[in-house]
Amino acid sequence: MKLILDWDGTVTVRDSQWLLLDRFGDRAVWRAAEEGLGRTLSYRELMETEMATITVPLEEAVSYLLDTVEVRQGFAELASRYDPLVLSSGFVETIEPILAREGVEVDVVANRLDPRPDGWRVRWNDDAPCPECGDLCKRRSLPDGGPLVYVGDGYSDRCAALAADRVFARRALAEYLDEQRIPYEPFETFDDVAAALT
Ligand SMILES: [Mg+2]
Numbered sequence: 001m002k003l004i005l006d007w008d009g010t011v012t013v014r015d016s017q018w019l020l021l022d023r024f025g026d027r028a029v030w031r032a033a034e035e036g037l038g039r040t041l042s043y044r045e046l047m048e049t050e051m052a053t054i055t056v057p058l059e060e061a062v063s064y065l066l067d068t069v070e071v072r073q074g075f076a077e078l079a080s081r082y083d084p085l086v087l088s089s090g091f092v093e094t095i096e097p098i099l100a101r102e103g104v105e106v107d108v109v110a111n112r113l114d115p116r117p118d119g120w121r122v123r124w125n126d127d128a129p130c131p132e133c134g135d136l137c138k139r140r141s142l143p144d145g146g147p148l149v150y151v152g153d154g155y156s157d158r159c160a161a162l163a164a165d166r167v168f169a170r171r172a173l174a175e176y177l178d179e180q181r182i183p184y185e186p187f188e189t190f191d192d193v194a195a196a197l198t
């Protein structure tokens with residue numbers, strides 16, 4: 001069994017990209033952009049538009065996240081027991097400092113940042129569109145072999161979750177799976193996930 005964890009809103013209690021945009025980005029731009037997601041904007045366009053509103057040095061942003069981001073109860077224990085892969089549409093540069101703070105070593109597959117002073121750019125880990133959903137998507141980065149257990153919370157988890165053998169979901173991902181009548185297990189903490197996997 002391979003355990004796959006989304007990062008923002010799944011490992012982290014609050015979405016760290018939202019925290020960054022709220023603290024350092026242009027709210028008007030990202031509010032408008034979020035409204036268009038899945039309609040007038042692809043996920044790629046949304047991310048690029050939002051991140052371009054951040055202009056602070058990366059160190060300042062990371063320092064803010066280190067002070068602000070909380071990880072979900074039971075993360076370190078789950079990580080040491082199941083050696084999960086963190087598969088995120090966020091950024092290696094903002095994930096790894098939090099892992100280090102928590103003393104957790106896991107593999108991370110995520111995008112990268114080019115934090116330019118005229119607006120951050122996204123360096124996509126995989127910029128070929130997914131054959132299933134047509135957008136940039138985490139499904140193509142799932143490991144081969146299985147069974148796969150996927151744990152997520154949001155829009156960017158939809159397509160990857162459909163490819164997993166077992167899904168733990170909360171918030172927007174849970175609502176989507178309800179609509180699609182696809183079974184999943186709800187969770188609040190990683191203690192819940194660990195108990196269900198035992
Ligand atoms: Mg998420």
Ligand SMILES: [Zn+2]
Pocket residue numbers: 130131132133134135136137138139159160
């Ligand atoms: Zn997809």
